[in-house]
Amino acid sequence: MVTSPPPDDPSVPPPLPAHRDPADAWVFADSGERYWGLYGAAGLLAHDPARGVLLQHRAAWSHFGGTWGIPGGARHLGESALEGALREAEEEAAVPRNALVPVAEHTLDLEIWTYTTVVARVDTPFEPEVADAESLSLAWVGIDAVTDLPLHPGLADAWPVLRTLLEARxxxxxxxxxxxxxxxxxxxxxxxxxxxxxxxxxxxxxxxxxxxxxxxxxxxxxxxxxxxxxxxxxxxxxxxxxxxxxxxxxxxxxxxxxxxxxxxxxxxxxxxxxxxxxxxxxxxxxxxxxxxxxxxxxxxx
Incomplete structure (x- = not known):
């Protein structure tokens, strides 16, 4: 497991960076529910057959803070789900793109917003690094142990399908x-x-x-x-x-x-x-x- 230094107040989000992308904003449903990313969002489920899947313990200030999810975030304008997932994983967990072989995608389509999980096999082993304030820690978790963790609701709902994709070749x-x-x-x-x-x-x-x-x-x-x-x-x-x-x-x-x-x-x-x-x-x-x-x-x- 890789752990970041504790922030001064883990419940308070860090200031937005000066280079913030226009896509970094909320989309609101008629019900009042909100979803991050004007052009949808994407995340990476990296699978190392020897160690399991790479999960992110989300910072307390983030959406569903304290739960476990995957590195991911808002897609940029014109950016594919694959590119968005790889970029976010690199920014949040220092995941090297050339260490992965993409094998599948699963998309949650809410009409006003989409979230695509990119499933990738680890071809070259690597160690992730907490690269920004969105993570409390990062860990390789065995496939059978994933549901033992308090999961982000989105990951919990998609896990049965995602597990099938992990096992497919x-x-x-x-x-x-x-x-x-x-x-x-x-x-x-x-x-x-x-x-x-x-x-x-x-x-x-x-x-x-x-x-x-x-x-x-x-x-x-x-x-x-x-x-x-x-x-x-x-x-x-x-x-x-x-x-x-x-x-x-x-x-x-x-x-x-x-x-x-x-x-x-x-x-x-x-x-x-x-x-x-x-x-x-x-x-x-x-x-x-x-x-x-x-x-x-x-x-x-």
Whole structure:
């Protein structure tokens, strides 16, 4: 646990900084309830499999002071939930962005205001630091011990879904030949170019999260590990991070089966994008499938 020096009066908030962002203000509901952040808010639920989740003991003067929550705060104008959560976690707990791999998002939408929890896996272990007056302390808490603490009401309500997201390891395996060939848009004139465009669009979609339904996750969006299998003339296509392109040495179907087996053995919950019935029949037991239309409807543009 990391603890900050006690303030002179823990019930009195510190003065607002001179660089205060215009988004740092309350939104009021007709009922009189108030919510922090003109453009909504976001927080980070960092998960280290060896130590648990990073929680913040909130200062007495803060909203629901004395409870345990996660680092977070108001999103800036035009800022994505992911960027807002990472920025707030860095400002409040010195969480290094490059130590995390975002895996999912859960959003509470009250119409007048939203709060998005970004779930991220700790890829490089780090020690948090109390970096501002909003925290009494920071601690890694085992998943089974979270509900033993007096939680912020928002975290308490969302915890059942968030715990499901913590335990998920979603992977998306794309049969690019099948997806590209699902729309008669002239792809046959430039297979590599059409495949490059598809991979770029998939990368953009992942940044916003995909519906969790294919992985059996309700009420959340996921940022899966993505593998795209290339075959034939499309092998020269260029991949865009975070999509990992794999060039099939022989036929694409055999490579997809091999990749699905490898991912499943690593503990990933695998969903394959293909409409090929023959391929679907060859996939390992437990691997889910969705058709190309499911993916295409999620792509920007």
């Amino acid at each position: 979603p992977a998306l395996l794309v049969d690019t030949a099948n997806v590209v060939g699902s729309v008669p848009d002239g792809w046959w004139r430039d297979r590599a170019g059409s495949t490059t465009a598809l991979l770029a669009a998939v990368a953009d979609a992942i940044a916003s999260g995909l519906p969790g339904d294919p992985w059996g996750i309700e009420g959340g969006r996921v940022m899966p590990h993505v593998v795209a299998v290339l075959e034939g003339d499309a092998r020269s296509a260029e991949s865009a991070l975070p999509v990992r392109a794999v060039k099939a040495e022989r036929d694409g179907d055999s490579e997809i089966v091999a990749q699905a087996s490898a991912l499943a053995s690593e503990g990933f919950a695998v969903t394959v994008v293909t409409s090929d019935r023959g391929l679907r029949a060859r996939l390992p037991e437990g691997v889910r499938t969705v058709g190309p239309s499911w993916l295409r409807e999620l792509l920007p543009g």
